[in-house]
Amino acid sequence: MGQQHAWYEKQFESFERSLNGDSRTPVHKLRRSAITHFLSRGFPTTQEEEWRFTNVQPIASRTFIPSIGRPEARLTAGDIDRLAFPAVNRVVFVNGHVVPELSSTRLPQGVFAGSLAVARRNHASVIDRYLGASVRGTESAFTALNTSFLQDGLFVHVPDGVELEEPIVAVFIAAGASGGFAAHPRNLFVLDERASATVTEVYVTFGTSDYLTNAVTEVDLSPGARLEHHKVQSESRDAFHVGFTHVRQKTSSVFHSTSVTLGGSLVRNELISVLSGEWCECTMNGLSVGSGTQLLDNHTTIDHATPNGRSWEVYKAILDGSSKGIFNGKIFVRKDAQKTDAKQTNKTLLLSDSATIDTKPQLEIFADDVKCTHGATVGQLDEQQIFYLRSRGIGVDQARDLLTTAFGLEVIERVKNPSLRSYMERILRQRLHEERVRTAQ
Amino acid sequence: MLEIRDLHASINGNEILRGVNLRVNAGEVHAIMGPNGSGKSTLAAVLAGRDVYSVSRGTVTYEGKDLLEMDPEERARGGVFLAFQYPVEIPGVTNSYFLKTALNAIRKHRGLEELDAVDFLKLIRERMRLVDMEESFLHRPVNEGFSGGEKKRNEIFHMAVLEPKLAILDETDSGLDIDALRIVADGVNKLRRKDNATIVVTHYQRLLNYIIPDFVHVLVDGQVMRSGGKELALELEEKGYDWVKETPENVTT
Ligand SMILES: Nc1ncnc2c1ncn2[C@@H]1O[C@H](COP(=O)(O)OP(=O)(O)OP(=O)(O)O)[C@@H](O)[C@H]1O
Numbered sequence: 300m301g302q303q304h305a306w307y308e309k310q311f312e313s314f315e316r317s318l319n320g321d322s323r324t325p326v327h328k329l330r331r332s333a334i335t336h337f338l339s340r341g342f343p344t345t346q347e348e349e350w351r352f353t354n355v356q357p358i359a360s361r362t363f364i365p366s367i368g369r370p371e372a373r374l375t376a377g378d379i380d381r382l383a384f385p386a387v388n389r390v391v392f393v394n395g396h397v398v399p400e401l402s403s404t405r406l407p408q409g410v411f412a413g414s415l416a417v418a419r420r421n422h423a424s425v426i427d428r429y430l431g432a433s434v435r436g437t438e439s440a441f442t443a444l445n446t447s448f449l450q451d452g453l454f455v456h457v458p459d460g461v462e463l464e465e466p467i468v469a470v471f472i473a474a475g476a477s478g479g480f481a482a483h484p485r486n487l488f489v490l491d492e493r494a495s496a497t498v499t500e501v502y503v504t505f506g507t508s509d510y511l512t513n514a515v516t517e518v519d520l521s522p523g524a525r526l527e528h529h530k531v532q533s534e535s536r537d538a539f540h541v542g543f544t545h546v547r548q549k550t551s552s553v554f555h556s557t558s559v560t561l562g563g564s565l566v567r568n569e570l571i572s573v574l575s576g577e578w579c580e581c582t583m584n585g586l587s588v589g590s591g592t593q594l595l596d597n598h599t600t601i602d603h604a605t606p607n608g609r610s611w612e613v614y615k616a617i618l619d620g621s622s623k624g625i626f627n628g629k630i631f632v633r634k635d636a637q638k639t640d641a642k643q644t645n646k647t648l649l650l651s652d653s654a655t656i657d658t659k660p661q662l663e664i665f666a667d668d669v670k671c672t673h674g675a676t677v678g679q680l681d682e683q684q685i686f687y688l689r690s691r692g693i694g695v696d697q698a699r700d701l702l703t704t705a706f707g708l709e710v711i712e713r714v715k716n717p718s719l720r721s722y723m724e725r726i727l728r729q730r731l732h733e734e735r736v737r738t739a740q
Numbered sequence: 741m742l743e744i745r746d747l748h749a750s751i752n753g754n755e756i757l758r759g760v761n762l763r764v765n766a767g768e769v770h771a772i773m774g775p776n777g778s779g780k781s782t783l784a785a786v787l788a789g790r791d792v793y794s795v796s797r798g799t800v801t802y803e804g805k806d807l808l809e810m811d812p813e814e815r816a817r818g819g820v821f822l823a824f825q826y827p828v829e830i831p832g833v834t835n836s837y838f839l840k841t842a843l844n845a846i847r848k849h850r851g852l853e854e855l856d857a858v859d860f861l862k863l864i865r866e867r868m869r870l871v872d873m874e875e876s877f878l879h880r881p882v883n884e885g886f887s888g889g890e891k892k893r894n895e896i897f898h899m900a901v902l903e904p905k906l907a908i909l910d911e912t913d914s915g916l917d918i919d920a921l922r923i924v925a926d927g928v929n930k931l932r933r934k935d936n937a938t939i940v941v942t943h944y945q946r947l948l949n950y951i952i953p954d955f956v957h958v959l960v961d962g963q964v965m966r967s968g969g970k971e972l973a974l975e976l977e978e979k980g981y982d983w984v985k986e987t988p989e990n991v992t993t
């Protein structure tokens with residue numbers, strides 16, 4: 300890392316100085332060990348199997364100044380409605396720091412959903428118990444960097460047996476005219492026994508373009524807990540986005556996730572769920588839309604560690620221009636995980652000759668009584684379908700548009716909450732429409 | 741309305757249509773029969789504008805215009821409709837969304853206002869009754885998971901909504917049960933008008949008891965080998981296609 304090494308070390312030191320009383324807390328111990336880990340390890344290179352197709356040089360060769368403290372950003376509730384959507388429970392972050400005056404929630408007693416920095420005052424025991432627990436020791440350079448500069452993010456705690464109706468929506472806005480900064484939001488969702496919630500992370504850009512979002516989300520699901528999770532990333536197409544989500548599932552818990560990736564010039568999403576108790580259900584659905592020179596990388600891992608788990612995974616990509624998609628889907632079925640039922644599907648629609656996808660299903664099965672299937676398809680729009688639409692009077696461009704949208708909607712239709720579903724449908728249509736306008740010019 | 745002259749069409753270098761002549765006037769029903777592989781679906785697809793076929797010779801004039809010059813969607817907007825022998829499944833697009841898009845594209849072309857959701861629903865409910873189709877089919881993706889017969893019925897439903905001037909029904913009767921056959925035929929008959937025409941491609945004389953043709957043509961090896969009135973279908977039923985092949989008699993109506 301050379302020069303970068305010294306630069307990051309310095310950044311950390313000055314960050315540390317700004318922390319005052321925080322330096323004796325368990326959280327700060329995490330930060331210190333993370334920066335050591337990061338500095339000794341450095342950014343990954345394409346020599347590493349996990350990063351073979353994704354060259355992070357555009358990030359590693361630069362110095363993105365960690366955003367410390369909340370920056371100035373003149374935003375109104377109306378702006379947030381436009382950037383995301385109205386919601387009863389909405390927590391707004393700018394460059395990783397909560398904006399209390401733009402956030403509001405209406406939650407049952409005992410439930411917390413809001414700023415992690417704020418929650419550290421009254422929920423320290425839960426936070427200290429779970430924060431960093433799932434990544435310690437095995438973290439990648441990006442996760443270590445996130446932990447090093449850990450300050451704020453969305454913290455959700457739902458106690459035993461509480462079922463939340465209204466979704467919790469976290470809007471992460473990157474803002475700041477000058478660019479060149481890094482936001483390191485750190486999220487933690489803890490659902491106690493039989494608790495249930497819907498949590499949506501939305502990543503958007505407001506009046507800036509050249510920056511790094513490096514987000515980490517940790518999820519802990521107690522026995523019988525149910526989480527419907529969404530991650531929608533529609534940032535500037537000049538932004539860098541690295542995201543890491545780690546889920547720990549205990550007995551009979553249900554994790555249902557949808558990841559929608561529309562923006563970013565270089566995007567790497569990693570999603571891991573470890574089914575560490577019996578009778579767990581895990582669903583991972585994903586959709587990426589790429590154009591221009593976007594590189595969109597999705598790595599997923601479903602780790603069946605115990606018997607009777609079920610998992611479903613559908614990841615799709617729509618790639619135009621000379622964009623590049625990467626899908627790596629690992630499914631582990633450990634020796635004890637008998638009667639596992641896992642299904643993985645990966646489908647890519649290539650809209651141009653220079654768009655490419657590297658897809659790698661990776662099933663590693665060590666139990667013998669299991670049902671595991673996977674399938675990957677890569678193709679263009681179906682000529683017969685286009686002709687059928689045209690033969691009914693639909694113009695060729697509209698026919699292509701309709702079929703492309705339908706391909707993407709298949710993922711979004713699985714989102715259970717209707718208002719979130721229609722939001723995702725709207726931004727997908729917008730994104731594809733932009734594309735069509737762009738190609739038509 | 742439609743005049744086909746000496747039409748030659750091929751696919752992958754194989755000539756399938758080898759000089760087809762056919763003339764269809766407004767108000768008429770024409771039946772096209774012929775052995776498997778004789779080129780009936782090819783003819784239908786060429787008329788609808790499927791570009792995998794290349795036309796090497798001949799002309800097709802539709803309402804005074806060169807049909808072969810037009811894109812498939814232009815033909816459809818101009819009133820040409822093909823009921824597919826094998827209707828295509830469109831996952832993710834509901835039947836009603838599909839029809840609304842198609843109908844509004846056609847209406848726009850004709851200088852009519854687009855239908856709003858209420859008027860559209862009223863119209864399709866009425867047309868569904870014509871083919872005795874259940875409402876649930878509106879909300880299902882086009883043809884996906886439909887049974888063979890349901891797909892065929894859906895084609896006629898599309899036709900009822902889009903109200904074409906020239907409808908080409910490619911073996912719409914195949915795969916229909918007896919009741920469905922009658923319903924579909926009734927639907928076609930109810931949609932018949934003085935100013936539109938229908939070409940029905942079929943293997944079975946039975947359909948022609950319901951949709952009574954003005955002319956019957958026999959297509960063999962890419963040519964119309966014989967044409968006649970509705971009796972010709974009965975004669976074919978009795979004597980088979982060999983009889984036509986043995987006594988060719990090129991007739992143009
Ligand atoms: N892509 C292709 N390459 C080569 N030959 C083809 C191709 N498509 C169709 N054909 C041939 O064209 C001929 C005519 O086919 P067509 O579907 O028009 O017949 P048809 O009269 O409709 O038959 P059927 O009664 O069975 O529906 C057949 O011999 C078929 O094999």
Ligand SMILES: [Mg+2]
Binds near residue numbers: 780781782825910911
């Ligand atoms: Mg045929």
